[in-house]
Amino acid sequence: MADERSSTDAASNPNPQLLSTQSLFERNYPIPSLWLFGKAQSGKTSIVRYLTGAEHAVIGNGFQPETERTYRYTFPTEAMPVLRFFDTRGLGEADYDPTVDTESLQQKANGIIVTVRVNDFAVQPVLEPLRRIRAARPLRPIVLALTWLHSLYPRAQHPSPDPFLKEGDHRLVPEALSRCIQEQQKMFGNLVDRTIPIDLTKPEDGFNVPDFGGQRLKDALIELLPAALGEAIRNTDDTLARLREDLEQLTSRKIRRYSRISAGVGAIPLPLIDIPAVTGIQLQMVRRIAEIYDQPPLPAALVTSLPMLGGRFLLRQGAKILLKGLPFLSMPANAATAYLTTTAIGRAANWYYWQRMLGRLPASEEFRQMVEHQIQDARNHWDRPTPQGQGEAS
């Protein structure tokens, strides 16, 4: 692949792989930029969560200030953008004049999602600036997402089957809801191109359909945005899969290299030296992987648990062989063990950082399990007559 070559060329660069990925993205993929326009708690974050799969808290922290009141969140990371979101905060507040912020976003956003709680009729602070925004670029699609539908039928499930589908039965829509939607449509008029009733709830809220209307919103965006951007949204999952492939290729090279080094260190027949040395190498490897994924350093809990894990396994294997009274035999065994644990940790880190990048926050327990799973996997290979399958794979 293209990035393979460029990475070997730019050896002096501290993180050449990353740069190459970034350039790949800028060249080949259009990045849809969506402007979320609505009051606080009108459901903006839930829409970002639905479209990206990232967790609520990650999105909250992910929004970086663009101007004083405008925030930007690039998914999954700024270096490898797939989707971009803008948020104007402060709509409806007394001292807020949205003019400056809206000006700055006029050229950057490809589409606008206006979020309004379905029975919030104090929409004047949204309507006013929206008129100006519309006037400036009349062709840019604006979708009105009416949220919090369930506030009109508290503690009841959403109507099923979904009455808002094209072939849906409109008689299933609760009367209050249908009147509120009509009223909102009347207020927004032709300021919006489509009205989407949507209710994206957390799993713990207990709805049978937690992302009610999510697909509807996605379809509307695909349909209304310029073709290339619509396609980009439709293919978000594919894009992410390809990104993962690329990143994995980069990391597996690193993992192989560090595994080889740790095998060499592990071959030193002094258990008290090889264990700390191997864990040091493993830590270094994990740090490198983090850089590739453009993620912050490991959480402290994982850093401390990591050497113990790899080391404990190493010690156990070493002791087994020493007990047999054949110390020199431990050399190749230790080397192989070091190789396998390093590979396992590397793969677990690979998985972990990919999750982080997608905006999920795996628990440290999950990481530990993943390492153990990988070690188990490796041991199965090792116990077989031809254990070198792992090392010689490419």
Next chain:
Amino acid sequence: MKRARSTFILALFIIPIVVLFALGVFALWEKGWLFWAWFIIPLCWGPAYLLARRQAWSAGLREAPRVHLPAYWTHQDDEAWKIVEKAVSTATGIAPQSLLDPSHYLRAAEQLIMEVTRFYHPKAEDPLGPVTLPELLTAAQLAMEDLAELVNVYVPGSHHLSIARWRMMSKFPRWYGIASNLSYMASAIFGPAATATRYAIARLVLGPALRVMQDNLMYWFYGAFLQRVGLYAIELNSGRLKVGARRWRQLIESTERTSNTSVPAAQSPAHEPESLTITIVGQVKAGKSSLANAILGRTEAAYDDLPTTQVVSRYELIDEEWLGKLTIQDTPGYGSVDDAPTMAMAVEASAHSDIVLLAANVIDAAREVDRVFWRRFDEWFTSRHHLRRPAVVVVATHIDLLSPSMEWAPPYEAWRGAEPKSPKDEAIRSATTNLAQQVFTDAVEVIPVCTGPTSNDVYGVEEWLVPALLARLGEARAVLLLRAIHRETKKDTWKRVWEQTRDAGTMLLRKSVGA
């Protein structure tokens, strides 16, 4: 005739006790137990004396009965009240002997009235000059009525208490002294050694104990007297007594509000007796009408999923037991910051009420409009010093919509300090705390409620909101109510006491006018 009969009845009651007492004493003496049995007196009265001597105890007794200050008092009135409190607190320094002298009361009242009046008219050479005679008479009448009632309620047998008897009280210790000395002489014949011991204890313990109790009663009465005089001196100076004693009482008792905080004429006919008014304000769709219905306990405020309330609606609730007549005002929701007319309507309605309920939808994060309302509301009162801003209770509505949405299994008590029993409980707690600590820091209270969708789902109104409202406006009102009931049931007693005090009242009045 009547008196003879009651004396006879009393005698019938007392005779067996006296006879048994005498027999008992004799029996004890015969058995030789009298000396030891007698010790029950110093054993009980001794600690009583010691307790009475302790500052906390004596302060509790000496403190005049808590007077319920009118809730409508302005800052100026509150300041004036401090003068009265000071006068009451210095009363303990007065010699008990002078408290038995009626003329001392007149002098003290005169001095207090002058002090309060001077506070209201610091520059006037003759502070009482602008006060009209009917006003002065009204003040005197009200003070005397109150005081008479106080005596009636707290002093047993008070309707037999005349000035002469009052004076006689000062001689009581002397009688006791003579009587006990006689008894000592008698018992000395039977057992000289024991009597000597008893005599010593009595001199050291019993005499002072009785003395302290008597003094406390007098200080207590004197304090109450000063408070009443001060209270009506303030009412007098604030011009509120112009309506006359009867009308003033009527107003206090029916609404506890003054004539200058009446509802605008357009909304309420002037002749209508004023009732307690609760005004509900809040943003569009904050759940104001549902809240009104939940408080009324019936569906009266039109409720709709689209904004409905466009004018101030008024509903009446008659609660004979506690509140009397209650008016609930439902205002149109203020939509946005520039929504001046609705905002002005909400401020105006709130300013003319006794309690404001600010409905705040918990799932709504836009609080700026509420802050604007609060600011305007405060401003309304800063330009009207003589009025008092009603308390604002924030009602956090729609708690049922908090995550997890599907859960609804009250009771939810975590917000009041209980251990959270479910995620919803915790969500309600954190939403309420957030409103109280981050948004409405000036609110007297933040109370979470659920007002729908059906009346079966209403939660928090009866449980928390109504008790909170009662606590806010109930105290003064409950006392007034009690007073009215009391007057009805003891009309005869009342009349008697009034006759007794009338003369003294006129005297006081004459003195005040003379000054």
